[in-house]
Amino acid sequence: MAEPLAARWTIRAPGSSGPRTLYCFPHGGGSAAEYVRWSRKMAGLNVCAIQLPGRGARLAEESAASLDDLVDQLAKELPLSPPYTFFGHSFGALLCFELTHRLIELGRPLPERLVLSAFPAPHLAEFRDGLHLLPDTELLAEVERRHGGIPAEVLADPELVRLTVGGLRADYRLVETHRPRPRPPLPVPFTVLGGDADLVTREQLAAWSAYTDQRPVTVRLFPGGHFYFRERQHAAVLRTVQAAAC
Template structure:
């Protein structure tokens, strides 16, 4: 394992004999929540939680503020380790990162994923008339937004010191999303599995379904109970569908 790879993927999650499932975090999140996912997936699938600068074990590093720069760094670090079957998963912001990572690998002649799984994110072709601008809002407004969104433990938001710590990476992630614009390219050729929460106002199923426009391969939309962070209470169902999709033969 190279030093570059070790910086982005937890060393204890790496198994050379398994099909890697690279898991990209939501805004402000890290790889910690993905480390137990292997228990719910087929034995040949190894979970690679992607750790971004500015959080968890990389908290001392400056976070990225532009998606193209982050994708370039990821491609440089990981492309040499993905010359075998692999899959990508991303929740919310992570869906954008996984999608752009797949396209970045293609631009350097890398192997494409066996499967792209996107969760709680509108298709990139959905036009937002007034994109939400959050990265430069005052702390109190960001905390209020996070309370409405869910997904961040209440005890973290109730503690000013802990909240301030979390908001650093979150602001950088929001800035990445708010300065990113979808650029049309050739569609991917891998299957896309998309998840939507039935009560998610930020990524309704009709908008999540627009991911079908980004591939010439198979597309499947799976709606599950819950809001934007349905993957926590519905984790078993999410992993079951991912496992079934990875076990399915693809042309």
């Protein structure tokens, strides 16, 4: 049963292998493909990108009804292979954080580290903006205004808008309907990354220290905005992530 579940939830680049695994959780509306490409720069590390329902090869699947439901599915079905590290960017940071708590509840092996990128500590996050209720073009325009990362040709083409907006709306709905609850700090160290020109500030990133008992938390900013790892510091970011995973 493990192999079909692995194929459902994960994508690995051909030839990606190593004694340690880096599970990459995509940003809101993102797909696994972006993170699969990281394996070319991470020799000796098994890079495994998470593919969520409603995108890529799972486009026909319904998105999860809630973030808790998605976390529960991942915790029960994702074939985690210790030793491993979680990397999550933006929405993916919240997702892998919540997943780690669920793994504790189920008694499953925990990641050795969480690498959390471009998402504020949960008590500082805005969970009730209602972006997921906006019409398609308004949703994309507002996400582009806040975070960038959406090409102008997508915003100008109704068909590309339709193809892009489904996963984005689904992920924003999961975040905006989520209600964090108080729990003990995780027994897992954190590395927290961000862009120095992002709306998510260093102070919001540093506040993740309240959610782990493994202090101090490493916080590092790179030149760039919300998608700083696509910009000129790409290689430096990947080296930092690889070092955190090893």
